[in-house]
Amino acid sequence: MTVRHFLRDDDLAPAEQAAVLDLAAQVKKDRFAHRPLEGPRSVAVLFDKPSTRTRLSFTAGIAELGGNPLVMDAGTSQLGRGETIADTARVLERQVAAIVWRTAGQERIEEMAAGTAVPVVNALTDEFHPCQILADLQTVREAKGGLAGATLAYFGDGANNMAHSYLLGCATAGMHVRVAAPASLPPDPAVVARATEIAAATGGSVAVTDDAARAAAGADILATDTWVSMGEEGKDTSRYEPYQVNEDLLGRADPAAIVLHCLPAYRGKEITAGVLDGPRSRVWDEAENRLHAQKALLVWLLERSR
Ligand code: CP
Numbered sequence: 001m002t003v004r005h006f007l008r009d010d011d012l013a014p015a016e017q018a019a020v021l022d023l024a025a026q027v028k029k030d031r032f033a034h035r036p037l038e039g040p041r042s043v044a045v046l047f048d049k050p051s052t053r054t055r056l057s058f059t060a061g062i063a064e065l066g067g068n069p070l071v072m073d074a075g076t077s078q079l080g081r082g083e084t085i086a087d088t089a090r091v092l093e094r095q096v097a098a099i100v101w102r103t104a105g106q107e108r109i110e111e112m113a114a115g116t117a118v119p120v121v122n123a124l125t126d127e128f129h130p131c132q133i134l135a136d137l138q139t140v141r142e143a144k145g146g147l148a149g150a151t152l153a154y155f156g157d158g159a160n161n162m163a164h165s166y167l168l169g170c171a172t173a174g175m176h177v178r179v180a181a182p183a184s185l186p187p188d189p190a191v192v193a194r195a196t197e198i199a200a201a202t203g204g205s206v207a208v209t210d211d212a213a214r215a216a217a218g219a220d221i222l223a224t225d226t227w228v229s230m231g232e233e234g235k236d237t238s239r240y241e242p243y244q245v246n247e248d249l250l251g252r253a254d255p256a257a258i259v260l261h262c263l264p265a266y267r268g269k270e271i272t273a274g275v276l277d278g279p280r281s282r283v284w285d286e287a288e289n290r291l292h293a294q295k296a297l298l299v300w301l302l303e304r305s306r
C-alpha cells in the first residue's frame with residue numbers, strides 16, 4: 001500500500017506537477033468525464049479557518065468526480081473540542097477516500113498525514129497554500145502557453161502561505177520567482193533555500209528583495225495576496241504600502257503581463273481596483289481553476305494511493 005499526500009508544493013516533483021497540470025487542462029475540457037469517486041466514495045473536507053473558494057471548489061469538484069464531499073467545520077466537530085489529530089485520522093481513514101484540511105500549523109496536517117492511510121491534501125495552512133498555486137500555474141499556462149522561463153513577481157507579505165507556495169511551486173515549474181516584501185517580513189529562509197535548490201535543477205531562479213520596482217521590472221506575472229491573513233486580524237499593515245500592486249507597478253512589468261490574486265481581495269490595500277478589475281487581471285480564471293486543478297490533483301493522488 002502506497003499513499004501520496006499533498007502537504008506542500010514540493011510534494012510534487014517537477015514531472016509530477018506537470019502531469020497534474022496536464023490532467024487539469026483535460027479535466028477542464030471534459031468536465032464531467034472523470035468519475036474515480038463513483039460509488040459514491042466520500043472525501044472529508046475539514047475547515048479550521050473560514051473559506052469561500054476552497055470550500056466551493058472541493059465540494060463541487062468531489063461531487064463532479066462522482067463522490068460525496070463530507071464538509072466539517074472545527075466548530076462543529078470533535079476536533080474543535082480537543083479530540084486528537086491522530087484519533088481523527090484513524091476514524092476518517094476507515095470511511096473516506098481522502099482528507100482535505102484547512103488548518104493553522106503545518107505540523108498539524110503533517111500529523112494527520114502520518115496517522116492515516118488515505119491521501120491528505122493541504123487546503124491552506126499558515127505556511128503553505130499549494131492547491132492555490134496549482135490553480136495559479138494552470139492560469140499562467142492558459143495565458144502564456146507555458147511555465148518554464150516565465151517570471152512571476154509576488155508583492156506583499158513575504159512570510160505568508162502564498163509567498164512560500166509561490167517560491168516552491170514556481171521553482172518546481174522552472175519559473176523565475178521574485179518575492180518583494182519588507183525586509184522585516186521576509187519569507188522563511190528554509191523555504192527560500194529549498195526553492196533555490198529546486199530551481200537549480202529545473203532551470204528556474206529565486207530572488208527575495210525589498211525593492212518592489214526592481215521585482216516588477218519585465219515580469220510576466222504580478223501576484224499579490226491580502227496583507228492580513230486569517231488569524232492575523234488587527235496587524236499593522238503600514239509596512240506593506242510600498243508593495244501595493246497598482247498601475248505604476250504594472251507599468252514596469254512586461255507589456256503582456258498578467259495579474260493574479262488568490263482572493264479574497266481588498267481593493268485599495270494590496271491591489272488597486274483598477275488593476276484587479278482591469279484588462280490584465282486573470283483572477284476570475286484563477287478562482288475557477290481551483291476546481292479543475294484540485295479535481296486533477298485528487299484523481300492523480302487516488303491513482304497513486306492504492
Ligand atoms: N483563495 C482561497 O483559498 O480562498 P478561500 O479562503 O475563500 O477558500
Ligand code: NVA
Pocket residue numbers: 129160161162225226228229230262263264
Ligand atoms: N494568506 C491568506 C490567503 C487566503 C486565501 C490567508 O492565509 O488568509
